[in-house]
Amino acid sequence: MSTQPGRSLGSRLKLVWIVLSLLGGVWLVRIIQENHMKARIAEMPTKTVCVGRFLIDVPKQAIISFGRTRLAGWRISVDYDETESAFKTQLLEKEKELRGQKNMKGWESLESVTEIETAGVSGKVLVFNRKWAHHYEFGERVETTSAAILGFARTQGVSFQFRADYRDTKNVPGLVQIFKQLRTRDGNKIPTEPGFCFENSLIADPLMASQSESTVMFAGLPGHPDLAIALSTTAGLKIDRTLLQRDADGNFRQDYSSAIHNFRLGERTVNGFGGQELMDRVRERSGVTGHDFEWEAYSKKDSVFTPKISLEMSTGHGRPGGPVQSSLSDVEAIALWDKMLSSLRLRPTAPSN
Template sequence: MVETPRITKLFENSRTVCIGRFLIDVPADAQVVYGPSEVPYPVKVYRGKANEMEGMIAERLAQIQKEKPDVYGALRGKDSMVGKVINGLAPGQKIVFGVSSASFAFYNIESYVKVDDDIVMQNAEASGSPEKYSTVVLELNSMAPLFRSRSDLQIPAETGVCIEDGFVKDAGKSSFEMVGLGIRLTSYPDVHFSLSLTNKDILVPSDALEPRIGQAEQIARSSGQGAWHERIKNLRRGRREIGRWVGYEVLARMPAQEAAGESHEFAFLSQGEPKNPYLPVLELELHSGMRENQIGGKKPSVTDDEAVAIWDRLTSSIRLRPHL
């Protein structure tokens, strides 16, 4: 595919975005949206809210009190920690014991830490066993000193993980990490690109993209959609390397259906290397024809050549962030 003048102009001015342990170059006017982060537990930065931490905790405790009558098991016992607040090991750190939304027999333990003008909140679930929740508290305490504030334009020089409005310094040991990023192009608002990076302990065969694509094709044919499936235009398909990642790529223009118009649907997946945060599972997707998050909601604003050029520009720029 040949890059068109429109796409060359789109990338004339670009900026570098830090996501996880990696960098990606995007058009300067692109809208970048970070997804949820887990390092190794879910973590969120409340920018500029440091002076509001006490009020935030008070609101959380009021909510916990409403949930308290529904708890059961060890969380109902006389030694229950539900609704209690203890000091963490970091200066000013507070740890709040709430209730898991998935099971009222489990704690949701939240750690609040002031970092400059921000609040960093990390939460984890644990059973009612003192041994279990004590282990989680130790882990939350060990993470608290590792958080740093960060603007979207800052590229840290030390090892660690970039998250939205923040940075998690390397803990010195491999653990679960998951970060994600969405990119929307201001010049072509129907074109959405997404990136996901996950450091896993084991290789999960079902993660692989090629078998899933094959299964979807079989289902389409067996469900009477064979004629529609035959009209899919494969622009590129097969093995691809992006940096050190080796994976499988499918770039296709999808024909219109009864409930949706034409669209580009591109995907790449590499399973990386288990327990290697510098070679995590990498999942990439691009969709065109998006309207209000619906695929095929409008006519694609880019041609096949332009969609592939955007994909190649973004994906080929993904690289490990240099660090000391």
């Protein structure tokens, strides 16, 4: 029985056309879905957060917290819930506790108490737990000594603690001056006074780059427990190796090239601040994938307005446990990243007095 070549060829062409149509339909659906995802992220309501000298817009439902904050060698913590009565009680109890302790030479640990009552700020600075040590320079023994310093300050219903474990007591007047520059603020309002933001607080200028003001903001999104966002800033630093140089120093990208898909790797200027961007999708051994995005600005050591500032966003974090599948698609993760990073800008301020 003879076949009909024309009919056979026509059937094949029809089949190819059907397959191409199906593939085209799938591709079109994917494009529509991705555009919908981008639009959803673009239209997402945001709120502005003040971090150091900068502002950044994050999703309105984001849960914000702050990590370590430092200035001039002092570790700073804030308590917005403590009452005036509890603050005073804490001061008395801490002073009593230290008077009952001994330093390494067996002397009373508490050396001095400086009362603070100035510029709307009340509190105390306690010097205690002195330590002695020595080292050798050019064969000569050099004696050194330092003490722990703990500062308690309260202003406008907010309590602050400033702490350093090894400081010279000559730093106490500088700490008292910082107390005078403390401000509290409504977290929903962006301050106009020049200074350094952390949590719902501000330390007003003048501040110098050599004081190395530093803080970090963390953000998370409800419904996305695997997502981590962090914006950190530290003044007075000059980074010797850039983000991309440090990335190239390691062998991770070469050793695990099959597990890494790079989206971007290069220079990116954000609102006048030059920097470098690194954006990867990483596939774990378990098969799940997550994202690892980072941008870091070029810093200058001599200005508080050109700090080491870095934005990081990653997905796929198990809480607790090992890596999990990212709750954001590639398109969603990139859109959210671009939305936040493009909003990072220097906080405008009123002229300083």
